[in-house]
Amino acid sequence: MxxxxxxxxxxxxxxxxxxxxxxxxxxxxxxxxxxxxxxxxxxxxxxxxxxxxxxxxxxxxxxxxxxxxxxxxxxxxxxxxxxxxxxxxxxxxxxxxxxxxxxxxxxxxxxxxxxxxxxxxxxxxxxxxxxxxxxxxxxxxxxxxxxxxxxxxxxxxxxxxxxxxxxxxxxxxxxxxxxxxRTFLSGKHLLITAGGTREPIDPVRFIGNRSSGKMGIAIAEAAANAGAHVELVLGQITVPQPINKQIKIYRVESTEEMQVMVGKLFPASDILIMAAAVADFRPSQIASQKIKKHPEQEELELQLVKTADILKTTAAKKRSDQFVVGFAAETNSLLENANKKLESKNADLIIANNVAGNDSAFGSDLDQVTLLQLGTSPIKWPKMTKREIATKLIQLLATKIR
Known part of the structure; x- marks a missing residue:
């Protein structure tokens, strides 16, 4: 002691x-x-x-x-x-x-x-x-x-x-x-994404989301404290970047940039944790100049197209010695939608949380998550701080790759 x-x-x-x-x-x-x-x-x-x-x-x-x-x-x-x-x-x-x-x-x-x-x-x-x-x-x-x-x-x-x-x-x-x-993740490489992606409309405006990056950063710090080498791909965040010699940071803006970076880093990783809130759609065309509002204009139409499914495309390439974790942020039918994601994305673990109304985890220090794995019953963790969730998750993942 x-x-x-x-x-x-x-x-x-x-x-x-x-x-x-x-x-x-x-x-x-x-x-x-x-x-x-x-x-x-x-x-x-x-x-x-x-x-x-x-x-x-x-x-x-x-x-x-x-x-x-x-x-x-x-x-x-x-x-x-x-x-x-x-x-x-x-x-x-x-x-x-x-x-x-x-x-x-x-x-x-x-x-x-x-x-x-x-x-x-x-x-x-x-x-x-x-x-x-x-x-x-x-x-x-x-x-x-x-x-x-x-x-x-x-x-x-x-x-x-x-x-x-x-x-x-x-x-x-x-x-x-x-x-x-000694640390229980010593020598292991974790690839973690955090924050939100932004899809540009013109040089001034973008489509984004409310992600703060708190959860992904907390996970990265917990992994580093457990001895892991962490590569953290950061989108847009509202909290300071972590400062830790065990964490290497890569900044990206769009979903496409995040996909390229994850694809580059994933082969050397033992665990991928996709905690970022990735935009599902982007404008089909990006205006080269700021879109001006005209006095007689009442509407602006944007045509959106799907972005790359980073979790699905990356998990499809995982080796038997790699473990992939995804997040499912839902506003309704939490377990139903999270289970669909688990089945379709080829992930080993999905962490589901509710981001609707007053229960939204976006920007909060607290969250309540449910863990889903194929062939097992959902495991609901009590409401905790994101740092507590991160610590508990890293301890769980260490048992998965020993």
């Missing part, structure tokens, strides 16, 4: 960290805690001392039987978790600032670091915070993204701490994958 240092900062979500610590201890890990001065205003070090049965580091000057306590804690750790991570500590870590016990110990830590942010949604979206997050990712630090929901300020937005169960599940995956330097 691992030795885990938990660094607690002064966010109101600090209380959720207690539940994460308890879960880590129940799983057999040793836990020690360091706290900022602000964190001690919300929860006392005595509480954490009683919970972990270990001294709590709050200052650089309290030796705790060690002449250099922050170095001792940094060297002791197999993993370091910053929870909750405020904008302040994220900024310090990104810029190498060490002005208290927590920031100094983190700077001295060579163990893997996992940051779990929590803050007001306006702070989370601030360009400075996002630059710092990018820097942490480039430095090899893993980020467990904040959730969207009701904030302490009384309104909804992205920034609240991920739920303790999700944090624990992601930590379990990271710790298990790092054990003895």
């Amino acid at each position: 691992a030795k885990i240092a938990v660094y607690m900062t002064g966010g109101i979500a600090l209380y959720k960290g207690i539940e994460v610590i308890r879960s880590l201890e129940k799983n057999g890990h040793q836990v020690r805690v360091a706290m900022t001065a602000s964190a001690t205003k919300l929860i006392t070090p005595t509480t954490l001392h009683a919970l972990t049965h270990a001294p709590v580091l709050t200052t650089l000057w309290d030796q705790n039987n060690s002449p250099v306590p922050h170095i001792e804690l940094a060297d002791w750790s197999d993993f370091a978790i910053v929870l909750p991570a405020t904008a302040n500590i994220i900024g310090k870590m990104a810029n190498g600032i060490a002005d208290d016990a927590v920031s100094t110990t983190l700077l001295a830590t060579t163990a893997p670091i996992i940051v779990v942010p929590a803050m007001n949604t306006h702070m989370w979206r601030n360009p400075a915070v996002q630059r710092n997050i990018v820097q942490l990712k480039q430095d090899g630090i893993r980020i467990i993204e904040p959730a969207t929901g009701m904030l302490a300020e009384g309104y909804e937005g992205k920034g609240r701490l991920a739920e303790p169960d999700e944090i624990t599940n992601q930590l379990r995956l990271i710790i298990n994958n790092s054990n003895s330097g």
Whole structure:
């Protein structure tokens, strides 16, 4: 079992960290805690001392039987978790600032670091915070993204701490994958598509869809965390591109461009996951100049033709050692339409989800999916975050190709 240092900062979500610590201890890990001065205003070090049965580091000057306590804690750790991570500590870590016990110990830590942010949604979206997050990712630090929901300020937005169960599940995956330097998808190549495609009408306008790319990107990050080499073909997205040395990104715009790229990369892949929302039709003609609206004009007619069926044409070429996953985003008759897709596309697995009305998964951090495979009953997963779904899917796929 691992030795885990938990660094607690002064966010109101600090209380959720207690539940994460308890879960880590129940799983057999040793836990020690360091706290900022602000964190001690919300929860006392005595509480954490009683919970972990270990001294709590709050200052650089309290030796705790060690002449250099922050170095001792940094060297002791197999993993370091910053929870909750405020904008302040994220900024310090990104810029190498060490002005208290927590920031100094983190700077001295060579163990893997996992940051779990929590803050007001306006702070989370601030360009400075996002630059710092990018820097942490480039430095090899893993980020467990904040959730969207009701904030302490009384309104909804992205920034609240991920739920303790999700944090624990992601930590379990990271710790298990790092054990003895082995990961369960090490050496495997995954080809993943994400986002939406755009089909041009003229130089200004296009036909597109509401896909954000969140699911495909979450799957790519989960696969990379599991040790896989990931090639991610990205259409149009509304979220930042992932930054991970295990993920190579290819940007495309149209369905045709995505088909060409997938066809090029598929032969070297062990698993293909088609999470992109691909346009089914495109204009038969693309105007070379912007189509102008005339005062007397009431209608504009577009003739549409089918685009390439990337999933079907690619799955038809798969070898016996390749596994193909498709998505079925439906607004009605979910299982009926998804089963038709399973039978006609030659895929090994179809993941069906509802994108109608208030249940739409487009742009949301949450989704509820059903898994369909030939010869088996549908498996309905409960509503989860897309990152939880991604983690669970990667764990399932690892069993399919062992």
